[in-house]
Amino acid sequence: MATMKDVAKRAGVSLGTVSRVINHAPGIKENTLQKVEKAIKELNYIPDEYARGLKTKSSRTIALILPTVWYPFFSEFAYYVEKNLDKKDHKLLLCNSNGDPDEEAKYIKMVKQNKIDGIIAITYSDIEQYIYSNIPFVSLDRYFGKKVSYVTSDNYQGGCLAAEELLKHGAKKLAYIGSYNKYTNGTMLRRNGFRDYLYERDMEYQEIFLMEPVADFTPYIIEMMKKAPDIDGIFCHNDSLLLIFRPIIEKLGYKVPKDIQLIGFDGMNLAADLPLGVSTIVQPVADLAKGAVELVLRKITDPTIKNETKIYPVKFFEGNSTK
Amino acid sequence: MATMKDVAKRAGVSLGTVSRVINHAPGIKENTLQKVEKAIKELNYIPDEYARGLKTKSSRTIALILPTVWYPFFSEFAYYVEKNLDKKDHKLLLCNSNGDPDEEAKYIKMVKQNKIDGIIAITYSDIEQYIYSNIPFVSLDRYFGKKVSYVTSDNYQGGCLAAEELLKHGAKKLAYIGSYNKYTNGTMLRRNGFRDYLYERDMEYQEIFLMEPVADFTPYIIEMMKKAPDIDGIFCHNDSLLLIFRPIIEKLGYKVPKDIQLIGFDGMNLAADLPLGVSTIVQPVADLAKGAVELVLRKITDPTIKNETKIYPVKFFEGNSTK
Numbered sequence: 001m002a003t004m005k006d007v008a009k010r011a012g013v014s015l016g017t018v019s020r021v022i023n024h025a026p027g028i029k030e031n032t033l034q035k036v037e038k039a040i041k042e043l044n045y046i047p048d049e050y051a052r053g054l055k056t057k058s059s060r061t062i063a064l065i066l067p068t069v070w071y072p073f074f075s076e077f078a079y080y081v082e083k084n085l086d087k088k089d090h091k092l093l094l095c096n097s098n099g100d101p102d103e104e105a106k107y108i109k110m111v112k113q114n115k116i117d118g119i120i121a122i123t124y125s126d127i128e129q130y131i132y133s134n135i136p137f138v139s140l141d142r143y144f145g146k147k148v149s150y151v152t153s154d155n156y157q158g159g160c161l162a163a164e165e166l167l168k169h170g171a172k173k174l175a176y177i178g179s180y181n182k183y184t185n186g187t188m189l190r191r192n193g194f195r196d197y198l199y200e201r202d203m204e205y206q207e208i209f210l211m212e213p214v215a216d217f218t219p220y221i222i223e224m225m226k227k228a229p230d231i232d233g234i235f236c237h238n239d240s241l242l243l244i245f246r247p248i249i250e251k252l253g254y255k256v257p258k259d260i261q262l263i264g265f266d267g268m269n270l271a272a273d274l275p276l277g278v279s280t281i282v283q284p285v286a287d288l289a290k291g292a293v294e295l296v297l298r299k300i301t302d303p304t305i306k307n308e309t310k311i312y313p314v315k316f317f318e319g320n321s322t323k
Numbered sequence: 324m325a326t327m328k329d330v331a332k333r334a335g336v337s338l339g340t341v342s343r344v345i346n347h348a349p350g351i352k353e354n355t356l357q358k359v360e361k362a363i364k365e366l367n368y369i370p371d372e373y374a375r376g377l378k379t380k381s382s383r384t385i386a387l388i389l390p391t392v393w394y395p396f397f398s399e400f401a402y403y404v405e406k407n408l409d410k411k412d413h414k415l416l417l418c419n420s421n422g423d424p425d426e427e428a429k430y431i432k433m434v435k436q437n438k439i440d441g442i443i444a445i446t447y448s449d450i451e452q453y454i455y456s457n458i459p460f461v462s463l464d465r466y467f468g469k470k471v472s473y474v475t476s477d478n479y480q481g482g483c484l485a486a487e488e489l490l491k492h493g494a495k496k497l498a499y500i501g502s503y504n505k506y507t508n509g510t511m512l513r514r515n516g517f518r519d520y521l522y523e524r525d526m527e528y529q530e531i532f533l534m535e536p537v538a539d540f541t542p543y544i545i546e547m548m549k550k551a552p553d554i555d556g557i558f559c560h561n562d563s564l565l566l567i568f569r570p571i572i573e574k575l576g577y578k579v580p581k582d583i584q585l586i587g588f589d590g591m592n593l594a595a596d597l598p599l600g601v602s603t604i605v606q607p608v609a610d611l612a613k614g615a616v617e618l619v620l621r622k623i624t625d626p627t628i629k630n631e632t633k634i635y636p637v638k639f640f641e642g643n644s645t646k
Contacts, residue, residue, distance in 0.1 A: 046435055061416070064417075068594070068595070069392060069398050069401050069405075070395075070398045070401070070592075070594055071398070071593070071594040072393075072395065072398075072593055072594070074398075075392050075393045075394070075395075075397075075398035075401075076393045078393070079392050079393035079419055082392070082417055082418065082419050083419060086426075091416050091418075091433075092416065092417050093384070093414050093416055093417075094387075094405055094415050094416075094417040095405065095414075096405050109369070110414075112369055113369050240593070240594065240597055243593075243597065244597075268593075270394070270563070270566075270591075271391070271393055271394040271395070271563065272391070274394075274566065274567075
């Protein structure tokens, strides 16, 4: 195999010049650059990644930390993050954290070791871990204020939109079903948007809002429908909850969407060409991924830049669970 | 931050000894090992990954190449591969190839550069690329004979089982719907198993078997049902095709499963707690992932070992598309 010396000899330049070309050092003359690149190509020279890493301290690798990639919304996000990184000649390291902060800590350590350059995460860790380690980091969904960069859909607008669409589709007695955990995340804003939209119009609504994990929603739904049997429109805080509720409601004798209309959140697709088909508020996943990649790469290039927030608008998709 | 020198000084050993401990070199005395590890811990010393890589030529990273992670069967496989690698202190690099051999070539090059140690792939490349590069490599689903290691479900058995279950559930006129591409893969064996099971029993069946990509199955299904309107059991070569066919068949006036029973293949779950609910032949995804990780790590440890094949049994899941 060709060595760096062979490349220098063929290109007629010094070893240092070849090294600077390989490590993308600035200020190299166009003419020199071409000579070296030609020699590299002709000799089929492959720079050793570790030798290169020692100089540049860059791995061109980003970790993506998700609760699990085995969930359509997250796998779509992972797909687009990898595609956007690939365009910028970066690789993606995948971590399924299952919500375990110790798993996340492993990747924070890797950034310190120069094994990876930065992290994009849907995180359940205490934010301090990220702030104090001062690494290039972008969060999806969780709201950290100005302390870290994050991308998110406009969840509040989505909650308003769900209420608006249910009313537009003829529903009169609305309800919200969702859950929460101890972390502040975007999902809560969906509830706030829904609530505020109805409060402003002096409309009451029913609600099921439970602390996670929820083993079974069935008794709560039975209870709610007993209390308010004329409910005809329900906003479910995500699409997978809609999938879970639908058979419960139908078992109670209601037809969807004839008797009760349902709107979910996420706009989940099983795959690029396999939509879920339910009525839902769609998050722009491709945009979220593109934004997250832009933010993390910018922070790697210039660690002094301020943290940024990118909020993306959502839209309604007319599926089979509304009339 | 502490350096290797600091560790050597505190442990009272030479720099070389510290280096050998960090790089897991064999033959270090237990007593020495403990002294060095104690010093590392006390000083909170983090070895630079690149300096370490230069010595060990090991990145403890495996690339997983999939057509796309944005598909429930693949995202489940990716989830379990990462979990199994994590147990062995290895990381996962994710590549969505979209079936592009150039994308795969990037990762083969990375193995040569010592940037990653091996590859697990659902590949659509010419096999030669992998054989000639002689890298630790395990294939899922594609059959390469003895030329490379692979893990796969028993697709042939699955095809037999689909026929057997349709007949057991009372179907009398069977059909198969599937597609193929220019690569030999497990999916074709599903068809063979189905065919052979019925041939052995002197039973005829209808078939739609099209070259990929298929824009729309609708006209073919209409044609088949016109030709054989008494078809009452269909084996679809995977679950996503079942999801696509079901509404087409229902639009023709048939009820599923009352008039026509459907069995898919894969046993896809949207997420760990979100089954698809259709009747299907289930692949043991967790086992496939575990097997793939075992094979690739064994090959990395000992490049001289022979290629291996692991074939896993499938089972039937009783869902809502059979009676």
